[in-house]
Amino acid sequence: MNLNKRSLWVVEALLARAEERKVVEHPIERGGRFVDCGIEVRGGLATGIELARVCLADLADVSIVPGEVAGKSCPHVQVVTDHPVQACLASQYAGWAISEGKYFAMGSGPMRAARGGEPIFEKLGGIEEAECVVGVLEARKKPTPEVIAMIASACRIAPSAVTLLVAPTASLAGSVQIVARSVETSLHKLHELGFDLDRILSAHGTAPLPPVAANDLAAIGRTNDAILYGARVVLYVTGDDASIEEVGPKVPSTSSHDHGEPFAAIFARYNNNFYDVDPHLFSPAEIVFQNVETGRVHSFGQLAPDVLARSFFG
Template sequence: MSHSSGLSVNAGVLSLVEDMRLRAAELRISVSQGPAGETLIDAGSTVPGSIEAGRLMTEICLGGLGTVDIGSSPYLTRWPFTLTVRSSNPVIACLGSQYAGWQLTSGEGENAYFSMGSGPARALAGREDLFRDIAYADKSEQATIVLEAASPPPEDLVRRIANDCDIAPENLTIVFAPTQSLAGSVQIVGRVVEVALHKAHELKFDLSRIVEGMGTAPLAPPHPDFITAMGRTNDAVIYGGRIMLHVTGPADEAKALAEKLPSSNSNDYGRPFADVFRQYEGDFYKIDPMLFSPAEVEVVSLESGETYRGGAVDPKLVDASFG
């Protein structure tokens, strides 16, 4: 595995982590030291957090290789405010960093801790097959991991994460926020491009040919109920997300990608995500993985200059989900 790109996602987020630390009061977050000496940034568990904290959290997830903007769009009349993600290194930003692919577990029974790790630390640990597929690894003395969780990991797990990243625990930063929080809802909607790249990978498209990625999705209103909150953040992408990818290589393959990528190709498409989740009795792995994709896709073929399109935003389903 080569670190051929010369890009370090862990070095790339140090200024963003520092920004969160310096602006903690303004962002309504808390920064503390954990039992192993790690830095803990609570962005929405015991603190209110903020949309801005979620925006920074999303840029951290992207390894400093993407920009995240809050703006507005006339596309969904009832939900005008949107989150827009852009990256000129979309494969490393989204799959090499942002993708929540590192399973973190500790303990058993009532005391069990489980979370999926996302963010730059994954590229130091390299525990997932995905890193072989994208031929990326990182080298850094500092690591940052982002967790969609209501509490930080226990000390034994923190030490294991640091060990897997080959760093000292005091050089590890853990940013966490639950799905139900302001920041949590933002960082999940901020995966609008990442889910498209992950699906392109599943469809066996050559990822090295995706040279630009941008996407936008409506900001989902948080909800105190976990399943409702999770449903809304997923629906923001599945029924309200729009992406554009610029690709090299044969135009017919760009056209095929645009046709296959949208969420509407999934058998589970057509109902709010919370309903789908309940139908499968909360078993994520029974849900058709092809559902996790943006509603509307544009693929620009740099070879032909043509833009190929697939799917469409579904305002009714966004309304049904967001309330």
């Protein structure tokens, strides 16, 4: 499966309904294009679902389902996939820090598979030969021609073959695509813990969609809290049960010494530096392994609705 081609199909379908989806396509000087999904336009919930599908190389179903947080109505973002490793780690994971001149954004999507350059791709079997690349940027600024050129060079293609979709964290579309990372965070944590990713067959995840924050810094807090304190993930796996019982307690966010207060407070304590936060924190609140070979079910972690209520409604 060519991940970039799959995502490009989603982009073209989105652009065919651009007015309805509240997005605008912009050509970039010297080649390439970007789709504004929330900078100067409103975007929306449906656009957020499309952004998440692009990030996941259209290898997952993404939907918004009913839910609640601390007794208050709060929609949840649901992700279902039978290709969790390819969708989440080869594509969705925000593993590319896009830095060019004064421009900075975290890059997601299948363009990462064309670039390679991350240790995870040694496990995933190399990089993708792509004629075009698609990426999603979490940013409030429009990408520059220099950004497009840098991405094109890293992916060994012409700038004209680069498509970027951009939405800030504090936007409807941006919030949806970030909260759609419940499964991805669990798989990344398992990879860091040395779990055999080939054992993971399918996955289901949900996480509450927070109210859009007044600014991007506050939105970073709320969207992280949605995962850390409200995400529930079910993984369908093979193999022995003993190894699941060994690794399981280390997976959920409860395994971190930073767990227990809204992420905005944690972030401020570390002077807003992600790299100083305990990396064990970045995982779902609850994870369940269903062993399809033995029939055993293993559950770890728990939700923290009180922390979510302080973050979302306080």
